[in-house]
Amino acid sequence: MDETEQQNIESSTPDELTSRQELLKQIGDKLIAAREARGEKIEQAMAKLKLHKVHFQALESGKWDMLPDQIYAIGFLRQYATYLNIDIAKEIGLLNDAQYRLTKPLTFPDPPVSPSKKWAWLAGIGFVLLFIIFNIIGSNNDQYETITTVTTEESGISYGQQDAGATVEPALTPADGLNEPAESEAEPTVETASQITVVDTEAANAAATVQESESQPVIEHEYKLEAATGAVWMQVFTANAAGSxxxxxxxxxxxxxxxxxxxxxxxxxxxxxxxxALALRIRVDGKIVADTGTLGGGKKILRDYRFDLNKVD
Structure with missing residues (x-):
């Protein structure tokens, strides 16, 4: 844009304006003239200044009611004027003058938040809530312990066998001493209740498992849990002694x-x-054993999920 066009644009501002709307209209005409002199469209300025199209339209039409409060509107105006390489210091001075100020109170709205940041905040709040809920549920579950009751039944003991411990010797006659019983006629052995052993099946299995694990070499695995495709909250527990x-x-x-x-x-x-859980990936000893979306049959939330390394494909 040459100096003659610049002077024509600057001379379009009146020395004395009677209202704020006339001033805004004059500013808009000046912006339009400068843009058209450069042979550009609004879309080119949008790409450069990163402002919405409605803001450019409001500045050029003089309808500032479509803009935020004056402090933001003047900031947009300065950016646009600098981009078009025109001087609007005089007009901005008039806008700041009491005669042309807005009568409504000045408020400062929150700056616009991009969608990505907004969703990031929402996701963070959601995971904090999940964290609190799982802690409450976990604390309630820990209050109940599994109690295993072993009921033993004494079978095979007749009424007559309960007093087997007491031996009754019959009266001996002189002839009894001559007739001693043969070795083949030994008295039957009777087991008392104190001699019967009751086996706790679950305890025996646990003891056998412990004995078997002691006989095998202990292998330490390196577990690596990754948040591969999104944020992940988790609690990881070992199994209890019974593995249940x-x-x-x-x-x-x-x-x-x-x-x-x-x-x-x-x-x-x-x-x-x-x-x-859809975003969780598990590696064991450097090998991927559970990729994203595979844990729990593709469920998003897992609760008391058992991960068994021996059952992984």
Whole structure:
């Protein structure tokens, strides 16, 4: 744009304006003239300044009621004027003058938040709520312990055998001493109730499992849990002694996307509570044993889920 066009644009501003709307209209005409002199469209300015099209239209039409409050509107105006390479210092000075100020109170709205940040905040709040809910549920479950009652029945003991411990010797006659019983006629052995052993099947199985595990070498595995495609909250427990429920808490963590946690454990069976399990990937000793979307049959939330390394494909 040459100097003659610049002077023509600047001379379009009147020296004395009678109302704020006339001033805004004059500013808009000046912006339109400068843009058209450059041979550009509004879309080119949008791409450069990252403002909405409605803001450019409001500035050029003089209808500032479509803009935020004056402090933001003047900021947009300065950016647009700088982009078009025109001087509007005089007009801005008039807008700041009391005669042309807005009569409504000045408010400062929150700056616009991009959708990605908004969803990130919502996701963070959601995982915090899940964390609180799982803690409440977990604390309630821990109050109930499994009690195994072993009922023993004494069978095969007749009424007459209960007093087998008492021996009654018959009266001897002189002839009895001559007729001693043969060795083949030995008295039958009677087991008393105190001699019957009651076997606790579950305790025996547990003892056998412990004995078998002691005979085998202990292998320590490296578990790596990754938040592969999104944020993941989880609790990881060892199995109890019987392997039928969760035991000690190993790890409780909230991972953002791309983060991971690692721990070493000899147990090949873990119990997992997890939010957003679809984004979780599990590696054991450097090998992927459970990829994203496969845990729990594709469920998003897992509660008391048993992960058995021996049953992984």
């Amino acid at each position: 429920a969760k035991g000690k808490l190993l790890k409780e963590v909230l991972l953002q996307e791309g983060q991971h946690t690692t721990f070493r454990e000899t147990s090949e069976s873990l119990w997992i509570n997890c939010g957003n």
